[in-house]
Amino acid sequence: MPQKNQDINFFFNPKTIAVIGASPNQGKPSYVILESLKKIGFPGNIYPVNPKYPSINGLRCYGSIAEIEGNIDLAVIAIPAPLVLDSLRDMGNKVKGVIIVSAGFKEVGEEGKRLEEGIKELAQREGIRIIGPNCLGIYDTISRVDTFFIPADRIGRPGRGGISILSQSGSFAATIMDEMAAEGIGVARVVSFGNRVDVGESDCLDFLADDEETKVIALYLESVDDGRRFVEAASRCVKKKPVVAVKVGKREAGVYAARSHTGAMTGRYEIYRAAFRKAGIIEVEGYEGLKDACRAFNIYRPARGKRVLIVTDGGGIGVSLADACEDFGLEVAGLKEETKKRLSSKLPSFCAFGNPIDLTGSVTDEWYVTALTEGLKDGFDIAIVTVLWGPPQLTDGLIDRLAGVIKGQDKPVIICTPGGGFTKRMNRAFEEKGIPVFATPESAARAAGILAKARRKA
């Protein structure tokens, strides 16, 4: 039996890609994959494979893998489930890594399960490494690989960034990518591994731990293949970069749904929580949790601690934010007497010099600058600034002035501003300055809580 290749680097740095079942038919996944590889600018050789066509889209099409000269780093299989095993057999040992995007395996019942077992056996016997089946494969802005067979006009592709995403669910990965693309948030590597017949979260974590392009790892898990290996791999990652995870299929309905999704037995949620804690993984809740984590880490490194300063011009939103911060494990500590003194020497006495610092509806741009500057000197690790735009003395000049304060120090500062048209325009202006904005107190507090939990080591 050949040695299984433990290093799966070739998935993330392929020089050659074959697309098995390539088709000139625009409705077919394989067509979209060829288009996506072209669009993302894959710099290596692309080999469409299909005996029916001499060429596809200007690329020479091969009758079989055997016809291709030399070895192949990565083969993408996009053919009906019952044909997949034969296709793998045809590869012999010409191919290092395979992505099977085809569905129709363990997730659809007994017959599919049998087909999947056949693939698993072959992979082990031949030492071939497989991602999938029932997955979208890899989207990688570094090596410029895109096997996500969803047209880009429907599901956007993010630009280059430092976040890598590992997901058992293709739709979850694609949807969050689409939202990140719309918001200008970049990614490094995204892997949708689906039914996980071979390569799974732990293999990918092993790779990402040492990947210098990956600054943060976001995980979507329904289940884990090998608990002990997962904790080991994740622990190694956590020493180098934050790992955020959402576990779905927690309760009865979710567990049942997950089983008919990727055929996964999700097991008891409490076991996952314990494993996350042991590995130092930051657990987040649901889609919102993972998305807010990506938005926060796109801009900021982890905070040094959990002491949060809140600055507001609206009391009620400030109180809601204080509640939400405590819900997300932050410490809303009061101000030191000397800070209060400094603030009260520079701001009117009707402002509230607590935490939140409430600048009231009489606020000016200058007061925000003063409150944030003086407040941050008080040992806080992170700040959330709510700018409600009702007060007529506030001008859009505030955005530049706050950006100046924020760039001048190294603590994460988040803007939290719910509202309608005018507010949304101002929020975009903040984001153009590289300052992340969250549109509800809860999401701002969640993001700040995640940055705090990722606690900087140095």
Next chain:
Amino acid sequence: MPQKNQDINFFFNPKTIAVIGASPNQGKPSYVILESLKKIGFPGNIYPVNPKYPSINGLRCYGSIAEIEGNIDLAVIAIPAPLVLDSLRDMGNKVKGVIIVSAGFKEVGEEGKRLEEGIKELAQREGIRIIGPNCLGIYDTISRVDTFFIPADRIGRPGRGGISILSQSGSFAATIMDEMAAEGIGVARVVSFGNRVDVGESDCLDFLADDEETKVIALYLESVDDGRRFVEAASRCVKKKPVVAVKVGKREAGVYAARSHTGAMTGRYEIYRAAFRKAGIIEVEGYEGLKDACRAFNIYRPARGKRVLIVTDGGGIGVSLADACEDFGLEVAGLKEETKKRLSSKLPSFCAFGNPIDLTGSVTDEWYVTALTEGLKDGFDIAIVTVLWGPPQLTDGLIDRLAGVIKGQDKPVIICTPGGGFTKRMNRAFEEKGIPVFATPESAARAAGILAKARRKA
């Protein structure tokens, strides 16, 4: 001592409004109030009062309340705190109701507290009813009153609708109104009552219980004035219409923040929870909870029960949604055998006929129609449909077809579709058909949970 007017109808149906401290200076709250009253089209008489000016903006300006002929239903006081008491004294018994928007009372310390006590005593002695101080007052699309002194180009005003909002916090009320305006959600009456020297949540609930324009009541509370009266008033409302409440200032930091906001002693959160339960109030969490409740109730009446059907074309989002539904108290019950049979006779066998019904990435418009139609026959009270737009066979014709199914029955159906540019355009198209869309599994489940908790009585 004159009898206190228990019926505060005149606040919501004034024929005459005096604005005390009216100013032609655009930066002043009183100017914005005059502008807002004009803009909303207040049909009665408006009397600016300020001895300094003969007229303001084409309206005759009065030197004092005494100069105005006849009685005044509503006087709005927008002058510095130390002058408010004298102004109230000048009114004699010409005025039924007063809104004091001025800040600088209990919330700023001892001196303000003393001023506020003076107002309270006078109100009790003279039988005059007061909203405020330190509030935004009333925004009412029925009687066309708007005392919110925030320029409308910054904070939008919603159109007419069935939701009434009572809020201790002006900024919270204004912000949620602004967001509702941007989303085309209407309101009936909004009251920001601030420091609550007299009129508070219970008086307003008494009025709203019998108000035919109000279909749903949303409450933002830091504290309650008189617990027993509140439970009585709320219970009476709940018999007629859903009442949703968010309690802020729950934990230590929030409690502290609330005190320096409206000077309120918030008391122990557990007591509020018990009161809400006793009155049949639906408690929601934070800003997101109240906003999602408003969005859901803008379109739908309460559901008949808590059994939720989930239809999806993306397994992972379906699993997340199932988790979130259970988190929000919904029952994600499985399908009956006969429903599964009907579905499998009409849909391919690789679809998952569970709950969620997972139509997979091969989905067509027709499959969604079949799944929702057949699924809803299975005794569900509410449905959440996730449409991920990746599958290339889906067309925008789906929106009309799903709208047809949804209009044809009387159960709430919510769309839950996270995503980027293409998805957001499709979401707007759903909303134009009157179908509410939620952009995360968590917010969709939250909204469905609220509709279920409000359980229809008939």
